[in-house]
Amino acid sequence: MARLTPSIACNDCPIRYRAVCADCDADELAMLERVKTYQTVQAGAHLASAGETLDHFASIVSGCATMSRTLEDGRRQTVGLLLPSDFIGRPGRAQSAFDVQALGEVTICRFERRAFERMVRDTPHIATRLLTMSLDELDAARDWAVVLGRMTAREKLAAFLVSLARRQAQGMGGRVSGGGVTLNLPLTREELADHLGLTIETTSRQMTALRKDGLIDLPQAREILIPDFEALSAEAGEDGDGGPIV
Amino acid sequence: MARLTPSIACNDCPIRYRAVCADCDADELAMLERVKTYQTVQAGAHLASAGETLDHFASIVSGCATMSRTLEDGRRQTVGLLLPSDFIGRPGRAQSAFDVQALGEVTICRFERRAFERMVRDTPHIATRLLTMSLDELDAARDWAVVLGRMTAREKLAAFLVSLARRQAQGMGGRVSGGGVTLNLPLTREELADHLGLTIETTSRQMTALRKDGLIDLPQAREILIPDFEALSAEAGEDGDGGPIV
DNA sequence: GTCGGACATTGATCGAGATCAAAGCGCCCT
DNA sequence: AGGGCGCTTTGATCTCGATCAATGTCCGAC
Numbered sequence: 001m002a003r004l005t006p007s008i009a010c011n012d013c014p015i016r017y018r019a020v021c022a023d024c025d026a027d028e029l030a031m032l033e034r035v036k037t038y039q040t041v042q043a044g045a046h047l048a049s050a051g052e053t054l055d056h057f058a059s060i061v062s063g064c065a066t067m068s069r070t071l072e073d074g075r076r077q078t079v080g081l082l083l084p085s086d087f088i089g090r091p092g093r094a095q096s097a098f099d100v101q102a103l104g105e106v107t108i109c110r111f112e113r114r115a116f117e118r119m120v121r122d123t124p125h126i127a128t129r130l131l132t133m134s135l136d137e138l139d140a141a142r143d144w145a146v147v148l149g150r151m152t153a154r155e156k157l158a159a160f161l162v163s164l165a166r167r168q169a170q171g172m173g174g175r176v177s178g179g180g181v182t183l184n185l186p187l188t189r190e191e192l193a194d195h196l197g198l199t200i201e202t203t204s205r206q207m208t209a210l211r212k213d214g215l216i217d218l219p220q221a222r223e224i225l226i227p228d229f230e231a232l233s234a235e236a237g238e239d240g241d242g243g244p245i246v
Numbered sequence: 247m248a249r250l251t252p253s254i255a256c257n258d259c260p261i262r263y264r265a266v267c268a269d270c271d272a273d274e275l276a277m278l279e280r281v282k283t284y285q286t287v288q289a290g291a292h293l294a295s296a297g298e299t300l301d302h303f304a305s306i307v308s309g310c311a312t313m314s315r316t317l318e319d320g321r322r323q324t325v326g327l328l329l330p331s332d333f334i335g336r337p338g339r340a341q342s343a344f345d346v347q348a349l350g351e352v353t354i355c356r357f358e359r360r361a362f363e364r365m366v367r368d369t370p371h372i373a374t375r376l377l378t379m380s381l382d383e384l385d386a387a388r389d390w391a392v393v394l395g396r397m398t399a400r401e402k403l404a405a406f407l408v409s410l411a412r413r414q415a416q417g418m419g420g421r422v423s424g425g426g427v428t429l430n431l432p433l434t435r436e437e438l439a440d441h442l443g444l445t446i447e448t449t450s451r452q453m454t455a456l457r458k459d460g461l462i463d464l465p466q467a468r469e470i471l472i473p474d475f476e477a478l479s480a481e482a483g484e485d486g487d488g489g490p491i492v
Numbered sequence: 493g494t495c496g497g498a499c500a501t502t503g504a505t506c507g508a509g510a511t512c513a514a515a516g517c518g519c520c521c522t
Numbered sequence: 523a524g525g526g527c528g529c530t531t532t533g534a535t536c537t538c539g540a541t542c543a544a545t546g547t548c549c550g551a552c
Contacts, residue, residue: 067388069388069389069392071392071396071483072483072485073483075396076396077391077392077395077396079388079391079392080388090381091377091381092374092377092378092381093381097385097388097389098388121370121374124367124370124373127370127373127374127377128338128367128373130377131337131338131373131376131377131380132338134377134380134381134384135336135337135338135339135380137384138380138383138384138387139343141384141387141388141391142313142315142325142326142343142344142387143315143343144391145323145325145387145390145391145394146315146317146323146325148391148394148395148443149323149394149442149443150317150321150322150323150443152508152509153508153509188528188529188530189529189530189531190529196395197394197395197396198509198510199509199510199511200529200530201509201510201511201512201530201531201532202508202509202510204530204531204532205509205531205532207530207531208531208532220518221517221518221529221530221531237317237318237319239318398538398539399538399539434498434499434500435499435500435501436499436500444539444540445539445540445541446499446500447500447501447502447539447540447541447542448538448539448540450500450501450502451501451502451539453500453501454501454502466548467499467500467501467547467548
């Protein structure tokens with residue numbers, strides 16, 4: 001499975017700015033500092049809509065958002081989960097290809113479009129970084145296509161929990177202790193189902209099945225404890241190449 | 247659905263080099279011309295294997311290849327179809343994330359890795375172009391995830407045929423005449439099934455169903471005639487935003 | 493020609509997940 | 523406390539696509 005690379009993000013957001021700019025002149029980013037604005041939106045708010053023209057880029061500071069498409073008859077598929085430090089917007093594209101919707105309260109850091117693109121143009125290594133980020137997302141999207149196309153409901157759920165655990169551990173949003181991992185599930189069962197390409201009922205049933213089989217514990221519906229990370233990874237059909245959680 | 251942008255490709259390959267380099271100094275690409283080599287491989291040949299370290303990039307000159315992953319138990323999912331002018335390899339990544347396999351006889355144009363990356367580094371607008379290409383692929387991968395996650399077998403097949411028709415028309419590999427479109431299907435039913443996330447039997451049955459419903463004609467198993475492109479698009483759940491075939 | 497093998501179609505049956513329906517559980521509000 | 527609402531779980535049944543099995547078609551080798 002793909003590993004994600006640190007995103008472009010702001011200096012005093014609690015994010016991985018240094019990683020981006022270790023080899024970057026402070027001056028080159030000063031411009032961004034001048035135009036950035038913080039914004040906090042409530043659960044359900046649309047950060048972008050498919051086809052909408054955006055005048056800004058953003059990175060997620062806190063909270064969680066989904067990228068999804070809804071078909072005319074109401075079927076919805078989530079194509080990506082955005083966590084803190086993830087980037088919203090596509091350099092060179094004014095239009096969003098998918099809906100981006102806040103799950104809970106979300107704080108983003110916005111950059112005015114023109115300023116951001118000027119910086120990209122004038123700072124070659126930022127362009128390289130953006131390319132790397134895009135390729136990571138591409139790998140992740142294709143990995144997920146394999147899950148959607150060929151895995152069973154149980155495997156889909158296990159694969160999602162494993163990947164979320166890895167990302168939360170990476171972003172320090174989760175706790176790892178003695179082989180056990182605690183996950184805060186930022187999605188409702190419905191949002192989860194939309195990501196897995198399942199119905200809410202099947203998702204709930206598989207969650208119960210994993211619990212009964214001792215692979216996860218559910219102190220609360222939205223809090224998941226993984227006692228044996230390796231065991232859950234095995235359910236996701238991983239042969240171990242995904243690496244440990246930390 | 248996503249529109250693809252012309253790829254990086256070689257000068258005298260019958261591809262869209264000019265589009266790439268309209269604003270490019272001939273000198274900047276001369277280096278590539280010196281290191282490029284053509285290679286023709288037979289059906290089934292692996293152009294890359296997941297995890298394998300690649301010392302080159304390539305673009306497809308003729309023929310067709312798939313990007314896929316095979317699970318340990320043999321389940322396979324194709325995550326992308328590579329047609330002439332499509333690019334193989336990921337700048338900045340030495341390893342391939344997926345298997346790339348030739349479907350029929352395939353000719354590629356190879357660029358030595360180091361030379362290519364040097365050119366990317368020294369030619370900012372090439373980096374921008376690569377970013378654009380990656381974002382196109384990202385859109386395409388996410389679009390396909392929606393198909394895999396939420397569409398019925400019939401819709402999946404229709405969606406694939408429509409997108410293949412668009413790409414072949416774009417690449418002049420297909421003929422458009424009086425509303426009717428002829429497609430050369432470069433895939434066997436099995437390869438098609440692996441792309442659609444279905445079995446070979448279901449794929450075949452849906453093909454027959456579309457034929458019986460007059461949406462396609464099948465003079466031969468691998469030749470598909472689309473009498474009414476709009477009608478087939480509608481089967482794919484498109485509301486018309488995908489645009490016409492030409 | 494006809495043999496053999498790869499590819500494709502069709503039929504019969506099965507089963508995972510969808511659908512329809514009903515509780516159960518938190519939690520806020522009055 | 524009790525009512526209402528959103529989220530979750532569980533149960534009963536149905537259906538689409540998978541699976542198992544057979545047959546058909548094309549094409550190249552001999």
